[in-house]
Amino acid sequence: MNFKLAIKIEEKKEKARKVPIEVFPDPKTAVILTYQHAGAPNVPLVSVGDSVAIGQKIADSKERVSAPVHSPISGKVVKLGDTYNSCYQEYSEAIFIENDGKKTKDKTLKPISESELKDTSNDSLIKRVREAGIIGLGGAGFPTHLKLSPPSDKPIKYLVVNAMEGEPYDTADERLLVEKASNILQGVRVIRKILGSPEVVIATESNKIEAVAKLKEVFSGEPSTRIVAGHFTYQDGDSAQLQKMLFGWEAHPDKRSYERGVIVHNVATINAVAKAVFEGEPLISRVTTLTGDIKEPKNLLVKIGTPISDILNHFEIDQNNIQKVVIGGVMMGTSLPTTEAPVIKRTSSIIVFSKSKYKPLKRRTDCIRCSRCISACPVRLHPILIFNAIDKGDIEKARRLYMKDCIACGICSYVCPSGIPLAGNICAVPRH
Amino acid sequence: MSKESSADLVVSPAPHITGTMSKNRLMLYTFVALLIIAVVSTVMWWPVTTPSGWSLGLTVALCSLIAVGVAVGIDALLYKVAADSQLNTMSAAVFGLIVTLSYSLGVPAMRSVEVLPLEAPNAFLYVALISLIGLVLFKKLQGLLGRKYVNPAATAKLVVMLPFFNTILIAADHLRSGALGVPALAGPIGYSVINNNGVASFATYIFTSFANPAVSLPPTVTSSDVFWLLLVQKYHSWIGGASSLAVIIVGLGLFLVARKYIKWRITLSYLVTVTLMALLMTAIYGGDPYLRIGFELFIGSSIFLAFFMATDPATTPLTGLGQGIFGVGLGILTVLIQTFMNFFGGSILALVIMNLTVPLLDHVGIHKPFGRR
Secondary structure: OOHHHOOOOOOOOOOHHHOOEEEOOOOOEEEEEOOOOOOOOOEEOOOOOOEEOEOOEEEEOOOOOOOOEEOOOOEEEEEEEEEEEOOOOEEEEEEEEEEOOOOOEOOOOOOOOHHHHHHOOHHHHHHHHHHOOOEOOOOOOOEHHHHOOOOOOOOOOEEEEEEOOOOOOOOHHHHHHHHOHHHHHHHHHHHHHHHOOOEEEEEEEOOOHHHHHHHHHHOOOOOOEEEEEEOOOHHHHOHHHHHHHHHOOOOOOOOOHHHHOEEEEEHHHHHHHHHHHHHOOOOOEEEEEEEEOOOOOEEEEEEOOOEHHHHHHHOOOOHHHEEEEEEOOOOOOEEOOOOOOEOOOOOOEEEEEEOOOOOOOOOOOOOOOOOHHHHHOOOOOOHHHHHHHHHOOOHHHHHHOOHHHOOOOOHHHHHOOOOOOHHHHHHHOOOO | OOOOOOOOOOOOOOOOOOOOOOHHHHHHHHHHHHHHHHHHHHHHHOOOEOOOOOEHHHHHHHHHHHHHHHHHHHHHHHHHHOOOOOOOHHHHHHHHHHHHHOOEEOOOOOOOOOOOOOOOOHHHHHHHHHHHHHHHHHHHHHHOOOOOOOOHHHHHHHHHHHHHHHHHHHHHHHHHOOOOOOOOOOOOEOOOOOOOOOOOOHHHHHHHHHOOOOOOOOOOOOHHHHHHHHHOOOOOEEHHHOOHHHHHHHHHHHHHHOOOOOOHHHHHHHHHHHHHHHHHHHHHHOEOHHHHHHHHHHOHHHHHHHHHOOOOHHHOOOOHHHHHHHHHHHHHHHHHHHHHOOOOOOHHHHHHHHHHOHHHHOOOOOOOOOOOO
């Protein structure tokens, strides 16, 4: 335990963590952003007027770091146009598909059975993961097939299943653990096969009681598998922080984790891999938590491309009383300028703050030099010094202070007694 | 598709929640801690009456009201008349209490070298003056520089003392000759007069200087007498240092409550350095090491400053190593000033000097980020 970093952030998960996953109805019009991953943007493969089936690939790229997107419904392409992209915080290209209600399925990805797995080549499994459009669903959005193909001279010793879900409010991963633990086991087996049977370490927060019990039950017979359920903090969910907790080493920020023989995958990503392999379903839906200042929080299995406004309307959430809508976690997520923005692959939660309950954040005052941001930073940066350098326009100095190592966890802003938007300003500067 | 107009959604960078600690809350905690110390001094000193006829405890209470009143009042006044002055009531109140608690009161008959009035009603005037100068010059005007470089309360007190500085410095000669009856620290100190270092022993000096004036000098001053005074009950000293024990308890309590928002490294490194410096001085001059350590650590100006002034966030270094060096420098300077300038209470001069090194100290201790070591 590192006492210095033990910052307690109220979890606010009590209600939502007990709510079973509910299937949200398909949208009348799905809005699928073509660019949802980290890497090179996609180009559309369909035109207005085309008919598409559920799971049909509708946008892709020839670049290495990319992942395709698929139609979540069957129907007709009615428009190609821009809509708000919550992960890039800008308007970007989207494909609008009108639902024909026929639920016609695309059959490109053929499901395989568990017994067929050992006879399936790794290359075809990796290709399948790419074709299914799977990306890191914990928020980073890095294409998963690339993480499954480390250089051959770097043997993988550990597969870490990141089930921390440290963000307050969010419970989507926790419900996946409770309800889909056997899917996750299947997914782990696939990834394990691809990576050459590394040891499996499942890391989760010990207060996810139901989930931990379920994991122990489902994974009990699995060889060389450990479940680590500890008293972790929010920032331990970061891949590098998690490795430090589990293995004691500090991964170099410029190096990929396979250099140390580790691959970290989020549980939702692993669930998506299992679906792609054993059900033949590409990544067209995900579980997201609808929570915040609403009476009954939900965990929703929602089609990617469903407008957020559809979800708010469906649950009769008074949109005139909404102050802020946060996507992907209150610590690291973004706030929406419009609820017409659709759910994307990385939408792990939708957190609604109402006008009636909204308390403004701290009033911004001058820095009192308490140095709390420095002692709190999990990657040992000097947030206030970087902030001051940026403020003076001295980006060179900010770089020398390792600005690019910032993991955007938001802790510095959270602890600042003067309400200075440290993380916001540091993250707003391009990394390189 | 949607029936609302979502034009008025608030968009702001992450994070979208914030911790409970705010500047005002931190100031409130500090204020409460200081208030407890002021109350302890008021109660402890209540029965003592000075020649001017005032209760020493009542003087503490009134000084606190005056200093806080002046600071808060001027802060509010500036807020009304100056366009860009911020209203910082809590911060001004904390400042007022620090001004009071770093002011010395006592009975003039006590053998001591003091330049500012020790008793009411003149003490009221000086406390008000320090509060006024400190707030206007060193809080508000200095604040216009973008940040504060020197501790406002310490600097204001030094400024007010400036006309009397001759007395302090000249006194050094007198002191060494024992003219004022105060033994010099630049010599052996102990329970008996050693090597003509003063006209009375250092232990006697401590007793006559700090004990309840109503208690007469015992034939021999014992070490338990001395340490009771230094640790638990002094009747003359910085108001905030009347009870070192109270300062330590309240100070540690504040560290715990306002956890990680207070630069405890400075306090720790200062106290350790002062102890080591006292040992060094004993090695040079001889005498009783415990007596010297006790005096250097627990006189009001040392212990109160260590917990409540040296940790002022605005005028101290940002990095952990910087804070450690700051505390070490402060400890070395304090002992040197007290020993060689005979300026007891010289810790505020040491503090202001160290404050000025902070822009340099902010360059040390910049550590490598996670994974780059």
